[in-house]
Amino acid sequence: MLLDSRAPSGPIEKLWDQARFEMKLVNPANKRKHTIIVVGSGLAGASAAATLGELGYNVKCFCFQDSPRRAHSIAAQGGINAAKNYHGDGDSVFRLFYDTLKGGDFRSREPNVYRLAQISVDIIDQCVAQGVPFAREYGGTLANRSFGGAQVSRTFYARGQTGQQLLLGAYQALERQVDSGHVQMFPRTEMLDLVVVDGHARGIVTRNLVTGRIESHAADSVVLATGGYGNVYFLSTNAKGSNCTAIWRAYKHGAAFANPCFTQIHPTCIPVSGEYQSKLTLMSESLRNDGRIWVPKKAKDKRPPNQIPEDERDYYLERRYPSFGNLVPRDVASRNAKAVCDEGRGVGETGLGVYLDFSDAIRQFGVDLVRERYGNLFEMYQRITDEDPYKVPMRIYPAMHYAMGGLWVDYFLMSTIPGLFVTGEANFSDHGANRLGASALMQGLSDGYFVLPYTVGDYIAGTKLEKIDASHSAFTRAEAGVTELTARLLGIQGRRTVDWFHRRLGKIMWDDCGMSRTAAGLESAISQIRELREEYWKDVKVAGSADDLNQSLEKAGRVADFFELGELMCLDALHRKESCGGHFREEYQTADGEAQRNDEEFSYVAAWEYKGADQAPVLHKEPLTFEYVHPSQRSYK
Amino acid sequence: MSVVSAGVAPFYSSTVGKKAVMAVSGCVLFLFVLGHLAGNLQIYEGPEKLDNYSRLLHSMPALLWGARITLLVMVALHIWSSIQLAVRNYEARPTGYVRKKAAGSSYASRTMYWSGPIILAFVIYHLLDFTFGTVNPAFQVGNVYANVVASFQLPLVSGFYILAMVLLCMHLYHGLWSMFQSLGFHRATTLKRGAAVVAILIAAGNISIPVSVMAGLVK
Amino acid sequence: MKLILHVWRQKNPAQAGRMVRYEANDVNPDMSMVELLDVVNEELILKSEEPIAFEHDCREGICGSCGFMINGIAHGPEAATTVCQLSMRHFKDGDELYIEPWRAKAFPIIKDLVVDRSAFDRIIEAGGYISVPTGSAPDGNVILVPKDASDRAMDAAACIGCGACVAACPNASAALFTGAKIAHLGLLPQGQPERHQRALSMVRQFNAEQFGSCTNIGECEAVCPKEIKLEVIARMNRDFIHASLS
Incomplete structure (x- = not known):
């Protein structure tokens, strides 16, 4: 597997302009002939679906909640960063870039982070125009606060409900496209498999959570904006429904999973x-x-x-x-x-x-x-x-709270499966090993409003795709697989509930792959997870049936994936013999107990490739090079 | 946003439009109640004054009938809109709750559908009593003062009158502030207080008449 | 402590529902209402009975997923609190709780306590937005917004779309929900160009969804977990009347 970031080379402040210029364009008249699937309706998903719809593509957007407005982006409280420098306190695009890269403990890709900082200013403008009620000064200008240890005031906020207001802005833009007929919304629908045809992502298989119907949706490109996997710990600040199923099924189809152990x-x-x-x-x-x-x-x-x-x-x-x-x-x-x-x-x-x-x-x-x-x-x-x-x-x-790890994507937010794009918390993204406060909202909206609409177009314009629909054998096979998995979960009828297992998995993860980790703890966690997973498939009890609203069944499928992801997280944490950001290995610390990075050996993105149920995943490395910010020991003394 | 046409028909067919009609018609009826009270209170200045006032009104038939027709139209609009809304509201919840508690509404606001029809019944009786004299054996055309005293000396008539005024007070309390709300003006606290004061004053002014008659202060 | 629950159970929209009695022993006063249902459900699953279906997601009072009637009050007895944040310490040992779904023609029941609130999405779809294409916005500080307007817009924008207003209203009216969005956008300078058309479109949709009318009684305001005020309904009325008659 080749990990090519496809980041252009040249002066960093020109890269995004240059990339945009070099991208191929889709003829406006042809856009409606191309279907794009967007899974997830949080900041990254709703903004992408709305913008792609606005551009004229035929967009299908899916969420498991009853309405796109409920995605967990809504719970973000603090704010959103942007290098506006409205206060003249020394902020700049470069400083936001620098802070984000340093805050991430030098485990992210320079060109991506720079682009994020550049776009941050456009996000604020877009959201203001949409009517997001940001806090204001008495003179009517936008208010800022300093947040999460930043030395400048660059955080824009709407009381303690910034995520809610930004999401409602994106949701409203999305509903506007639903009204105009460019976006078709599928609420209460969960993606259960990705369909890959001839090496390209061509659609998804879903379960209608009300009727239980398994359905196929074909497309020219698939965007996963399905959020983070923090619920692998059972107790987290994530919403109860937040899950890793979509990205995990993509991983199993060949999308590399990057830095799974980087959790915040x-x-x-x-x-x-x-x-x-x-x-x-x-x-x-x-x-x-x-x-x-x-x-x-x-x-x-x-x-x-x-x-x-x-x-x-x-x-x-x-x-x-x-x-x-x-x-x-x-x-x-x-x-x-x-x-x-x-x-x-x-x-x-x-x-x-x-x-x-x-x-x-x-x-x-x-x-x-x-x-x-x-x-x-x-x-x-x-x-x-x-x-x-x-x-x-x-x-x-x-x-x-947050997963910095996620599916590996290149500069164009495309995963290792051509045509499969991953945005927001679901990708491994721009935060390296630790995310700064008020940066998640920035990244979700940057990906959705300003990056993806270009890069998906470039992919579609530059790729010759065979015309297929949901009757293709790949879809039939995937549907059969999903149906079988559902039947299997319902058929076990053991003695323990899904939550019973989930709590135990969470405890193992929290104890051994949480705030501090050791080789011995991680090894023991891997074997405990395996045992527990085996027990799960023998002894779990799922009530109800497959053909109506069954929340216990929904949970069962998600927890099954958490088991596998949990193991990969431990494996990744075990192999990364250094401490950096959210990943703290007790063996690797400075004399006064601070995280000790090892740039010589670990200055890379760890991307894991799935090799089959009984095989160990294979590690691929994308080396990280730093031209603009020299890695240094983070010091907050 | 698909363009929705403005205009009177779509306006009246909407819930907001119907409530606006109820507010405007209610407002006219309220002004009538106010004027009527001002007329009534002249009873304390003696028979001559009150009867002269009545004669004055009857000396201008165009104005009198103009007012009567306007009021009838307003009553019709008020009632017709409320029936249409009531039907709609009833249909909006086909299955009720096993348990339901009021969390923040006033008794007056929840009983508008009761106070309204009872007040209507009273108004009809009131007209038969004092305007047409049908139900008042002692009725004499033009002798308003005497008619009032004769009727209110009957405890049943006075009782019904007082009850109707209490209901009118409640209806006005919610109706008065609600009228502003329906037309888009909102000052909840001030309006609610103001509505309460006005409603109580109107009811008290009217109730004072049968009370005075029964107490023998007005003979 | 121990609580008696009477919960509305209904397999699907076609079958009739009924109240079913459950006993919850060992209730911890720090539990939330939905955590109590979790515990009841765990027991039901182990007894091979279907767990109670109820919506919930963020469990911190902001996503708007959760909500049901407790003893006749939407989201239960505590003001400004969704059921996911309603802690059991507000009840006494031995209390009986009647738990029912939101009831409105516009919110058909899907299962047990789960209702279909997609009518709210369609009301937003009809015009609850500002039409601004991505990338066409001027600098954020070009549009000055008086602090007071911004604060009041935020008060209205705090709506989480849970549906408690509809559930509590004797007329099952969506006036508070619709008014909140009309007020939020109408208070801001950015919202002015479409202000009147928005009121016309959104009110028409709110009526088309078969919600009842507002009778200004204030039950919605009393149960709203985000304390949205009746003022937003007055704003909706004003914009609609102005748009209709001018």
Whole structure:
């Protein structure tokens, strides 16, 4: 397998212009003759479907939710970055590029990241024009805040609901195309297989989640915008329905899976409270702008926080990272929280939590200002925990949040299967080994509005495709496979529910392939996952039937894929004998406990190729070269 | 966006249009209630004043009939729109809830479909009593004061009148602020307070008459 | 603690449904309402019974997937809270909970507590957007938006499309939902060119979907998890009347 990034060469600021100029164009009159399938309707999917529809292609867009507006992009709170430099505080396209590349611990591709930074400014313009109600200054100009440790104010936001507003903007653009007849929407429809004909992605097989009907859809190109795979950990900040099935089936058809072990643990989530817990709730990172993080100095100190005197508190981030303090990047903040809890200094009943304290901010700025900035987050916290953050420090703990890994794509966002494009969180993308705050929304919309519409056109214009429809034998075969898998899951009728298995898989992943990893832990995780998976196929119990709405069956198929993905993640984590970004191997750390990268040996994208159910996947490497930003040890001291 | 034509027919066929019609007709009826109250209150200035006022109105038949026809049209529009909306609303939920609780609406707002018809029944009785005299054995054409006193001395008549005024008060309370809302003006708190004050004053003013008659203050 | 649940079970739109009684023992007060249903479902699956179908996704009150009636109130007794964030500490040991799906002709039942809310998508499709082709936008700061207008637009735009307003309305009206989008876009300068046509198209679609009319009683406002105000309905009315009669 050849991993050719197809990135043009030349001065980096000209690459995207040059690439766009060199791309072939589809005759406007012919566009409607080409069908493009877009799977997923989040920021990346909805924006792509809307724009492709607007260009005149015949677009079919699929989502498993009842409406495209429910995709999990909607839950993003904090904001979206753009190098507008509206504040004249020293921001620029190059600085955003630099920050993103460095934040990703030098494990992403320079040309992609530069393009992302360039496009970031167009995204804001587009969203404003769509009516996204971004926060404004009194003069009517757009407001910004600094976010996630950035030294400049480049984050645009709509209260604590930026993701919601951006998604609704994209959703509305999508519905506009539905109205105009260019996009056909298939809600409550889940993609269960990819169909590849003569080496090209030519369609998908889906299950109608209401009727259970298995259907085929043929196309000239398939776009996967199906989000991340954080739910492999069972507990995560992802939506319950978020899953890896679409990308996993593509992987099995030959799309390389890149950097699966690069997952992001978000530091500010509400801690787990009990066994029944079904998901973790994120509190916006913006809380770290004014909240101070601490734990008691003594281990097992069970006093209520307000009774612990100042000199017995350890503001460990401020102590260890004097220049960034509480605003260190997510991976650093998460790892440090885990470290103090491992020392027995964690707070709350479970001991898995640290305090995020606003008492100083309230003293300094007054309760009104704190309420204005964080009121809705405080309310949410209180609703869930029944504690009042104005009086008692919040308790937070890291939780699985985002997958930097995903299907490998080239500069044109095309996977190793020609005609299969992957966008947003589903691809391995631009964030390297760690994503900066407010960058996911930027990437999803950049891919969907501004990159894909060009690159899909280039592919279609430059590829001679045989005319086929859903009666082609490849579709019939895929349908049979999907039907058989469904029957198999329903036929086991064992003694354990899908969730029972999923929780156990999640625990293995969290313990051994979570915030810190070791060779021994990962090896043990691989064998535990294999055992559990074997048990799954013997003992899982799925209720109901295949021919109506069956949420238990939907889950069963997704968890089956999570088992396989979990194993690949561990394999990838095991092979990457270095610490970088979200991937922290305990064996590879500096004397003071910071991540120790190994650029000599691991400055590459690890792309795994599927070789069959009983065979080990094969590792391919795309070397990363850095012309503009010299890799350095990340330091937030 | 496909272009949707504007105009009166599509306007009236829409729910928003019908509510606007209800608001405008309701507003005219409210103005009548207000004027009617002003007329009624002259009873406290003695028979001569009230009867003269009645004669004054009857001396301008064009105006009187103009007003009467306008009011009838408004009543018809108000009722017809409300029936059409009620049918539509009934059909919008074919299967009801096993349990349903009100979470934020006022009693007055939920009972408009009851207070409306009862008020209508009262208005008809009221006309038969004081305008046509059909149900008032002591009725004398032109002697408004005497007719009022005669009727209100009967506790049943006064009772029905007071009940109708209480319902009118509720109907007006919701109707008055709702009228602004339906026409696109929204000042919820101010309008609701204002509506409550006006509705109570109107009802109190009207109720004071049978009470005064029964208490013997107006004879 | 222990709770008694009476849940609407209906296999499909064609078959009749009924309330079925379940006992939930060992309810943790920190659980959310949907986590309680998870626990009940786990037991049902192990007993080879069909689990209760209910919609949920983000479980943090923003996607709008979840929602059902609890004891006659949409999303249950807590204000500004979706069922996925409704914690069990608001109930007492031994409480009985009547759980029913949203009911409206425009929201046909699919199964148990799952209803079809695609009518909302069609209302947006009719005109709930600003027609701006990708790439044609001027610089974001060219369009100045007064802070007040932007804040009020955001209040309206916070709608999550859950359908509680329809469920709570005695007339099953979608006025709050439709009004929220008309208000959001109509408050912004970007939304002005299509403002009147938008009101005409969206109201027509809202009527075509067989929702009832608004009688301004405010049940929707009381149950809205995002606290959208009746003011948005007044804005819809104003824009529609203006568009119709001018």
